[in-house]
Amino acid sequence: MATISGTYIENRERVQPDDVNNYGTAHGGNVAKWMDEVGAMSAMRHAGETCVTARINRLDFERPVPRGDICVIESYAYATGRTSIRVRLRAYREDPRTGEREQTTESYFVFVAVDDDMRPTEVSDIAVESDRGRELREEALAGEQE
Template sequence: MPTVTDTYLLNRERVQPDDTNNYDSAHGGNVMKWMDEVGAMSAMRHAGKTCVTAHVARLDFDRPIPRGETCVVEAYAYAAGRTSVRVRIRAYREDPTTGERELTTQSYFVFVAVDKSMRPTEVPEIAVETDRDRELREEALADEPSR
């Protein structure tokens, strides 16, 4: 049975000129796409199957990510239903020269595991075995928006 920590992923995207809006910062649609991709990989790591986006519970853009900086996306599965996996996803702006990081965007996505015919398929329960698992899960549940 996969643990919360087993699903923890961190990915980086350099914000290039083609990724920006009129204000020379990452276009919100690009940030959401990067978050969706990493979130799906986290859900698939838990489910062991292809997962598709079913619901975005909240998507808050608190700060911009300027061109030339790095968008760091963090995702982990913290709960599972019969066919669904709930994933907390946060994006940060990171200075590529110093590593200084600031939270910019956060969300909660629900992914559904599907079989080869794109029909929902069952996923395992998520295990909480270590202190890190407990910390991540409790943090996600405490901040999770009501659906």
């Protein structure tokens, strides 16, 4: 049985000129794509199967990520259904010179595990193995309700 901590992934993308909008900040579509890719990795780490995006519950862009900064994507699975995995995602802008970081985007995605024929397949429950795992799960569940 996978654990919440076992699904935790943090990935980084350097915001390049091709990634930005007319205002010199990361295009929201690129941030959503990066979040979707990393979220799927967390879901697959839990399911042990290919996972596809079923739903995005919210996508809140709180502040921009300027060109040249790093977009850090943090992802972890925190709950499951019969074939689904709920994943919390947050994006941060990080200054590559100082490491200073602030949250820019938050979302909750639902992925569905599929077999080789792309049919939904069952997933196991996710284990809460530590105080940190319990804290991550509680934060995600509370954030879903906002």
